[in-house]
Amino acid sequence: MQTAAWTRYLSRSWLCRRAWPGCSRHYRAVLCSELKQPLAIEEVAPRPVGPHEVRVDVHFSGVNFADILVCRGQYQEKPRLPFIPGVEFSGIVLETGRDVHTVKEGDRVIGLRRLNCMAGECIIDHKALWQIPEGISLREAAVLPASYSTAILALEHRARTQPGETVLVTAAAGATGLAVIDVVTNVLQAKVIAAAGSEEKCKLAMQKGAQFSVNYSQGSLKEALGKLVGSRGVDVAIDTVGGDVFLEALRSLAWEGRIVVVGFAGGTIASVPANLLLLKNISAMGIFGVRYQGQNFPVFSRALSSAIQYCLEGRIHPYIGAVFKLEEGREPRFWEQPVDPSRHQYGAASLSVTQPMEHRKGKVSPGI
Structure with missing residues (x-):
């Protein structure tokens, strides 16, 4: 042993x-x-x-x-x-x-x-x-090891985020949320809608590169997203909150959208309505970054090595x-x-x- x-x-x-x-x-x-x-x-x-x-x-x-x-x-x-x-x-x-x-x-x-x-x-x-x-x-x-490797694994390995797509990130002013904004904006060249629980949080997310922000303590996240992107929805959602926030993010996805579960910071684990996955051909998946060390080390190593390289090049901050x-x-x-x-x-x-x-x-x- x-x-x-x-x-x-x-x-x-x-x-x-x-x-x-x-x-x-x-x-x-x-x-x-x-x-x-x-x-x-x-x-x-x-x-x-x-x-x-x-x-x-x-x-x-x-x-x-x-x-x-x-x-x-x-x-x-x-x-x-x-x-x-x-x-x-x-x-x-x-x-x-x-x-x-x-x-x-x-x-x-x-x-x-x-x-x-x-x-x-x-x-x-x-x-x-x-x-x-x-x-x-x-x-x-x-x-870098926890937040940025998780962000890169969620965006690149799981969601396969493409340039020009629209990415929703919840708990946007937390460590993982800001890492997601950093990678999406400065590496993947996609657009970010930051969702957070206060105006101060939303302001910070915007300062770090988000194009739009939504304060979900003031009303429906789905309705606010509808005003920003219309009926099309968002291509990718990275959720660390769970509960009702997860469900509203799920319902806001575009055709063939992808939602990645990173955590349940809100304390509630939501059940996934499978009919929503069917109607829009949506993919719901999870990411537990540390597990990749033991289960698929090459994938994890590439993600963290990428984070180090992005930081060295000044692409992420x-x-x-x-x-x-x-x-x-x-x-x-x-x-x-x-x-x-x-x-x-x-x-x-x-x-x-x-x-x-x-x-x-x-x-x-x-x-x-």
Whole structure:
């Protein structure tokens, strides 16, 4: 059994045990010991890396709505307690296993995994790392793995979005929503209608490239879309809200339109009326980006590699709404965010996890 399999979920005693002989370094981590309760910041003892693993000095860890849900016990996947939340990070390679040849000590990297990223260090399989080119900051890079890979997979791989088509994105001012707007507008050369729950959100989405916006807290989304596109409808809908918003988006699709389900931030999972799929030859599909790592790694790798390349070329510009210190991860206000990010969350957020210099080992890059 590979090391990655048995290290996915770590017991509290394992996390906090004494480091291996000769090593006295510890690192800080956000620890969830009880669901729906404030998290803790604890000193964690490192472990040796396996032959195919890499130890990374984490500088930034993305904060996603899924992280909040998993700490509440409301996510699709429920890890065993205690656990370190966080699915994406950027940082500097500290150490590599004996069979790792893809990265070396001192390289700047980003990574994506199920858990364990909100910590000063992260041990990860070398295949789950991508190098960050010069010209992209660690802060920017940290929010690429989850939101932008999901946006690219949803738009390019699932919906097959074409230039000139009209794309509706719900929860448009959230991390994934803004990533979708960025990719649609600046890469795919299609048109965007942004749907969000406030005028402020709609304004932000327009500033980031949407051609039109709809505030669905003020009335019917379907009626508002009808005024914008007429009876034809939209070609593609990317929905992260669920519930009635999903159903109205579904009913607003054009002939042979495509709707991609990214999540259920509104808290309600809608049932799909199959007759609507039949009448307009509509396709309804889902995207769970992290699963592609295990089920179809080449597709996922292409999506994230594309995000890195688009960012390097200046075609996309990740919007980071907030950067928190690691210590803020234990404050109730940080995790007690409203259930519906489509109405309250602005863009991507990240934790600044950089350790004091004396705690580090290996080369350190200033490229933040």
